[in-house]
Every structure is written in structure tokens, then in C-alpha cells.
Amino acid sequence: MKSTPPMGWNSWNTFYDQIDEKLALETADAMIAEGLRDLGYEYVILDDCWALRERVDGRLVPDPKKFPHGMKALADAVHARGMKLGLYGCCGVRTCAGYPGSFDHEYQDARQMAEWSIDYLKYDNCNRPSGIGSELLYRRMALALRSTGRDILLAACQWGTEHVENWIRSTGAGTFRSTVDIRDGWFSIEAIARARLEHLNGGAPFCHDDMDMLVVGMNGAGVNPEVRMTGCTDEEYRTHFALWAFLNSPLVIGCDVRSLAPETRAILRNRDLIRVNQDAEGRAPYKVPVYGNDDAFVLVKALTGGELALGFFNFGDAPANVPLALWDIGLTLSSTKVLRLRDCYAQSSAGVFGEHFMATVPPHGSRVYLGGLEERS
Numbered sequence: 001m002k003s004t005p006p007m008g009w010n011s012w013n014t015f016y017d018q019i020d021e022k023l024a025l026e027t028a029d030a031m032i033a034e035g036l037r038d039l040g041y042e043y044v045i046l047d048d049c050w051a052l053r054e055r056v057d058g059r060l061v062p063d064p065k066k067f068p069h070g071m072k073a074l075a076d077a078v079h080a081r082g083m084k085l086g087l088y089g090c091c092g093v094r095t096c097a098g099y100p101g102s103f104d105h106e107y108q109d110a111r112q113m114a115e116w117s118i119d120y121l122k123y124d125n126c127n128r129p130s131g132i133g134s135e136l137l138y139r140r141m142a143l144a145l146r147s148t149g150r151d152i153l154l155a156a157c158q159w160g161t162e163h164v165e166n167w168i169r170s171t172g173a174g175t176f177r178s179t180v181d182i183r184d185g186w187f188s189i190e191a192i193a194r195a196r197l198e199h200l201n202g203g204a205p206f207c208h209d210d211m212d213m214l215v216v217g218m219n220g221a222g223v224n225p226e227v228r229m230t231g232c233t234d235e236e237y238r239t240h241f242a243l244w245a246f247l248n249s250p251l252v253i254g255c256d257v258r259s260l261a262p263e264t265r266a267i268l269r270n271r272d273l274i275r276v277n278q279d280a281e282g283r284a285p286y287k288v289p290v291y292g293n294d295d296a297f298v299l300v301k302a303l304t305g306g307e308l309a310l311g312f313f314n315f316g317d318a319p320a321n322v323p324l325a326l327w328d329i330g331l332t333l334s335s336t337k338v339l340r341l342r343d344c345y346a347q348s349s350a351g352v353f354g355e356h357f358m359a360t361v362p363p364h365g366s367r368v369y370l371g372g373l374e375e376r377s
């Protein structure tokens with residue numbers, strides 16, 4: 001199992017119940033053609049609505065209209081492309097969309113996933129019998145998956161209830177959803193980010209805080225009535241991607257990758273931000289507030305090898321100057337060091353700084369820099 005946040009694509013945000021094997025394979029092919037697989041986006045994840053409405057002989061069955069060749073054949077085809085297949089399940093009696101849940105079928109369903117060569121199980125939290133908490137049920141499925149002998153990542157879609165971050169890591173899960181479902185609108189991105197900025201140390205290597213699938217590039221499209229909204233500006237989508245990258249959230253694309261706009265492609269393929277997200281040490285960032293402006297802040301993340309990632313964010317509706325006094329990140333005036341920064345959006349040098357740095361950030365925008373300390377010349 002890999003220690004860094006999972007990366008991939010999930011069907012829910014754009015395709016809702018309109019999923020089939022053709023979509024899965026076309027998506028995998030598009031991810032390869034777009035260079036996304038080689039950047040680390042490895043999972044193709046089919047969300048809710050892949051199964052028949054009822055079990056057959058006690059077993060989950062893929063809807064034969066959507067998956068005429070069955071799940072094993074699809075997993076084999078995805079693996080042949082150098083990628084991994086994820087499926088969706090639920091710890092309750094039924095999934096959120098009303099398909100069969102795994103409650104009291106955990107070991108059977110885990111074995112089924114392994115037989116189909118599934119690599120990732122998104123496990124939702126709907127329709128639990130009343131009085132039964134989620135902790136026991138996530139422990140059950142985590143143990144059931146581990147007992148199969150196959151490396152299947154458990155993505156606990158738990159929505160941040162029951163103090164999940166206090167116990168989820170000990171179950172063996174690889175990620176945990178920490179908030180309500182995302183929507184394709186800035187208000188939703190901002191609400192999720194503000195919630196998780198208060199809990200920056202919730203995730204850690206092998207068990208990451210999942211802020212939900214990306215809406216980057218949806219631009220108001222898709223058939224999901226729960227996610228579809230007016231969409232966001234590219235500036236907002238870029239900020240969304242930067243926040244998810246800094247906060248070590250899984251990077252799971254939610255738009256249609258078969259038709260990416262150039263701006264969407266540039267956001268999803270930002271190698272610097274992917275590196276920030278996938279850094280091996282997996283450290284949480286910390287937040288430096290901006291005096292007198294509650295809508296602006298700086299995130300600082302220590303990367304492997306002494307490098308620093310700095311993110312300047314402006315949630316306000318007007319452009320903002322976002323200053324950073326370098327003593328606030330630990331650089332003293334008495335040191336002999338300066339901070340050299342490279343602008344990750346402009347892909348150019350930003351210069352060398354000894355005392356202060358300031359980024360001018362558009363409304364709902366971000367600026368991201370990578371750098372490190374060096375001797376003052």
C-alpha cells in the first residue's frame with residue numbers, strides 16, 4: 001500500500017447513475033492520453049449505481065446492461081492499462097442511492113471484491129440500522145478486506161461524523177471523508193476548506209483526510225443533480241486544487257476527462273502541486289494568519305529534503321495583498337539565511353527574500369511558491 005494520498009478519477013460528480021464499462025475504459029484511455037496516469041492519477045473509481053438493485057443468491061451483481069462483461073473483465077482491462085479499479089459500497093443496509101449495502105455481508109462482499117481484482121473500495125455511510133455506530137462497521141469492512149490477502153484500499157466515506165479522525169486510522173482505512181458532499185460551486189469549496197483548515201493534523205501517511213472528489217473542470221456540466229451547480233471560474237478551480245494539494249487530500253478528478261479544457265488540463269497537471277500533495281513525509285501544512293484580513297492566509301508545508309511549499313490564499317471577494325513576515329515561519333533576522341522562491345503558477349523565479357514576502361492574490365485566488373533557505377550572499 002502506498003503511503004501518499006490516492007489519486008485518480010471517480011464517476012459520481014459528473015456521471016451519477018449513468019456509468020458503464022465503456023465510460024470506465026474511455027476514461028482510463030483519456031487519463032493515459034492526457035498524461036494523467038503518468039502523473040500519478042492511477043485509480044478509475046466507479047461510484048454508486050453500478051450494481052443490480054437486489055442481490056442475487058446473496059451476492060452483489062454488476063448491472064449487466066452497464067457491465068456486460070462483468071467486473072473481473074473490467075478490472076483486467078484497467079490493469080492492462082497500468083491503472084487500478086475502484087468500486088463503491090456502503091456500510092448500511094442500502095447505499096445512498098438505494099442499491100444493496102454491505103451490512104452483515106462484509107466478509108462476503110470483501111471476498112467478492114478480491115475475486116474481481118478490485119483495488120479500492122469507497123465505503124459509504126448511508127442507511128445504517130439505527131443505534132449502530134459507524135466505527136464498528138468500518139472496522140468490520142477494514143478487517144474483512146485485509147483478510148482477503150489482496151491490497152484493497154478502504155476509502156471510508158464517513159463524512160466527518162462521530163469524531164472519525166480519532167479512530168479511523170486504527171481501522172486500517174486508507175482515507176476518510178471528513179465533510180459533507182462537494183458541489184460544483186465556490187461556496188462549497190470554501191466551506192469544505194474552512195472546515196478542514198481547523199483540523200490540519202487529522203490525516204497522516206497511509207490514512208488521509210479526504211475532502212471529497214475534485215470539481216475542477218466541471219464548469220457546471222454533468223448529470224448529477226446533487227453536485228451540479230453553476231460551476232466555478234478557473235481561478236477558483238486552481239485555488240481548489242491548491243488547497244486539496246496542500247491539505248494532503250486525495251486528488252480524485254470528478255470531471256469528464258475525455259474532453260478537458262486547456263485550463264482544466266493545466267490545473268490537474270500542475271506537477272509542483274502534485275509533488276506538494278504526494279510528498280513522501282506527508283506532513284500537515286500550518287496556517288499563518290494575515291493580520292486584519294480573516295479571508296486571507298498562508299499555508300506552509302515542509303517537504304522532504306528541506307524544501308518549503310508556500311500557498312497564499314484569498315477567500316475574499318476583492319483582490320488582496322497577502323503578506324508573510326518570514327520570522328513567522330521561523331527565519332530569524334539574526335540568521336545568515338534567505339528564502340529563494342519559485343512561482344509555481346508562472347513557472348518562474350520569484351526572487352530571494354530575507355525578511356518579508358508579499359503575494360497579490362485575486363478574489364478566491366491563490367499563489368503557490370516552492371523554495372528553500374540558502375546562505376545570504
Ligand code: GLA
Pocket residue numbers: 012047048095096097124157181
Ligand atoms: C454519498 C457520498 C457521495 C456519493 C453518493 C453516492 O452522498 O458522500 O460521495 O458516493 O453517496 O450515492
